[in-house]
Amino acid sequence: MSSEHTDEAAGSVDFIREKINADNATGKFGGRVQTRFPPEPNGYLHIGHAKSICLNFGIAADYDGVCKLRFDDTNPEAEDQDFVDGIIEDVAWLGFAPDEVVYASDYFDQLYAWAESLIERGLAYVDDQDAETISANRGGFTTPGVDSPWRDRTPEENLALFRGMRDGEFADGEKVLRAKIDMNHENMQMRDPVLYRIRRAHHHRTGDQWIIYPTYDWAHGQSDAIEAVTHSICTLEFDTHRPLYDWCLEHLDLPHETPEQTEFARLNLTHTVTSKRKLKQLVDDGVMSGWDDALMPTLRGVRRRGYPAAAIRAFMDHIGVAKTNSTHDIELLESFIRTELNATALRRMAVLRPLKLIITNWPDGEVDLREAINNPEDDSAGVRQVPFGGALWIEEDDFRLDPPPKYYRLTPGREVRLRAGYFVTATDAATDADGNVTEVYCTYDPATAGGQAPDGRKVKSTIHWVSAAHAIDATVNLYNRLFTDPHPGSGGSDPFDSLNPEAREAVAAKLEPALGDVAPGQVVQFERLGYFAADLDDARVFHRTVGLRDEWANIQKRRQNS
RNA sequence: UGGCCGGUAGUUCAAUUGGCAGAACGCCUGAUUUUGGUUCAGGAGGUCGCAGGUUCGAUCCCUGCCCGGCCAGCCA
Numbered sequence: 102m103s104s105e106h107t108d109e110a111a112g113s114v115d116f117i118r119e120k121i122n123a124d125n126a127t128g129k130f131g132g133r134v135q136t137r138f139p140p141e142p143n144g145y146l147h148i149g150h151a152k153s154i155c156l157n158f159g160i161a162a163d164y165d166g167v168c169k170l171r172f173d174d175t176n177p178e179a180e181d182q183d184f185v186d187g188i189i190e191d192v193a194w195l196g197f198a199p200d201e202v203v204y205a206s207d208y209f210d211q212l213y214a215w216a217e218s219l220i221e222r223g224l225a226y227v228d229d230q231d232a233e234t235i236s237a238n239r240g241g242f243t244t245p246g247v248d249s250p251w252r253d254r255t256p257e258e259n260l261a262l263f264r265g266m267r268d269g270e271f272a273d274g275e276k277v278l279r280a281k282i283d284m285n286h287e288n289m290q291m292r293d294p295v296l297y298r299i300r301r302a303h304h305h306r307t308g309d310q311w312i313i314y315p316t317y318d319w320a321h322g323q324s325d326a327i328e329a330v331t332h333s334i335c336t337l338e339f340d341t342h343r344p345l346y347d348w349c350l351e352h353l354d355l356p357h358e359t360p361e362q363t364e365f366a367r368l369n370l371t372h373t374v375t376s377k378r379k380l381k382q383l384v385d386d387g388v389m390s391g392w393d394d395a396l397m398p399t400l401r402g403v404r405r406r407g408y409p410a411a412a413i414r415a416f417m418d419h420i421g422v423a424k425t426n427s428t429h430d431i432e433l434l435e436s437f438i439r440t441e442l443n444a445t446a447l448r449r450m451a452v453l454r455p456l457k458l459i460i461t462n463w464p465d466g467e468v469d470l471r472e473a474i475n476n477p478e479d480d481s482a483g484v485r486q487v488p489f490g491g492a493l494w495i496e497e498d499d500f501r502l503d504p505p506p507k508y509y510r511l512t513p514g515r516e517v518r519l520r521a522g523y524f525v526t527a528t529d530a531a532t533d534a535d536g537n538v539t540e541v542y543c544t545y546d547p548a549t550a551g552g553q554a555p556d557g558r559k560v561k562s563t564i565h566w567v568s569a570a571h572a573i574d575a576t577v578n579l580y581n582r583l584f585t586d587p588h589p590g591s592g593g594s595d596p597f598d599s600l601n602p603e604a605r606e607a608v609a610a611k612l613e614p615a616l617g618d619v620a621p622g623q624v625v626q627f628e629r630l631g632y633f634a635a636d637l638d639d640a641r642v643f644h645r646t647v648g649l650r651d652e653w654a655n656i657q658k659r660r661q662n663s
Numbered sequence: 664u665g666g667c668c669g670g671u672a673g674u675u676c677a678a679u680u681g682g683c684a685g686a687a688c689g690c691c692u693g694a695u696u697u698u699g700g701u702u703c704a705g706g707a708g709g710u711c712g713c714a715g716g717u718u719c720g721a722u723c724c725c726u727g728c729c730c731g732g733c734c735a736g737c738c739a
Contacts, residue, residue: 298737
């Protein structure tokens, strides 16, 4: 069986695995473990779903069990095949292989048959009240509900009516099938919940075969039971549905042991939203170019953005699972992204805000090839040649006419290292009418080729550069927090009020020639700047995955605050 | 307003029948470094939601209260 989560550190497993261990100890499911990941195909998966995916597939792997991907497609109105295909893709991208891809709609026949059996047992009835009336008669938290006038129809009458619903004898919304439980139950879910409704909508899989569709409550537990799921793991908001989940299964003849539902807290992240509804709105409103916009917290979005699947998995492993409502700092996720990318990403040089640096004593027209290390964390990544000349692009930020305290970079009279190149000393700078630096002049020391002085003298900093004569032009998309509020929508506010107007910025960057060569989606480190992903479709576009930790930024922030 | 679920460093999670409150990320200091990155060493940071009670001893057990989340769709 497994190592990582079961025996490694007894007592440090999460409460769900603890429960599974307990079930295995009593032989409740004969030692069998089966889970499922059950998305509704009405949108694409987001980072919050990744927690559930890792949990369900992770548990199955840990216990040598089974985990299927099941589409909860009981509401045809919002669902479609594109979402199904996208979700299958996303799960695979995250690194999981479902034992099988199944659909709640596969079980429509069985679900229907079970509904008839419930009717025969006098436990369900057809209600003629309309939706508003049903809602009004449900009562409130402190007031009892009111029985429907149709609650006591005979099984025969109910059966005939239910078949009529199925056969198209009634209009949409004219009748529903309800469980007959208790209109006075303290749990609102138990006040005769709706089991079937009439909806003349085209279903992405069953087409027009059905005009009645089961509700979540009538479909979910039964689907679990049909598939022989043992541990049905869902999010906290289904907690009040658990008695209903159990009630349904209790009154049917099941092919397997009764599955048990366990709820855990969904993943929230600061400065973003993990709600399909809100993400859909961002797409519909045109704030995002699509579900796969690199700013979207969707799996497709973060993939375009360059988040490695392995880093997401490591993050999910780290945060664990509990019942405490929680919002993780998005910085924690980013630290996992950096850890993964630091080990794997090739280093390259790119200048995001180019400033011309002229080496005044460089031999006219000469081009030098400098050897640069591809990844200091990984010797096997090798080296590359980078062309060097008398005119270079350097980062605007790397030169100051008037350096603030603790500024180590280029400034008149100071010597710095050009990475893998030479030591240079700034001599002068040209400025425009507003005093902005337009060009910097320097001299280089030919004896420092490769970046080291034979006399052993040191420099305080190393800066990156790109040869002006060889630079590739590219668009680099910089991203900031999607929402300025760490908790968008907190305190009853409209989450969209805190949409960050500066969430994206595109700059015209200069890249070293080797960057002409990256594969679509490949993530590289632009030295001293961060990790950047080549766009999936356009080789001349890069997306900032995440910046490097930036101590200089911290120093400046501190100075500002003091 | 009733019920259910929660409340432990800034954040998220740990703490094996009641026994000196820990980790990760973030922050700070130092070392290393041809990335102000990485790595390494150290540091600051807690009224265990509050108040009572039981006990030699309570984050843990009991009672009351406070705060947060969820539930009154023919969404899932």
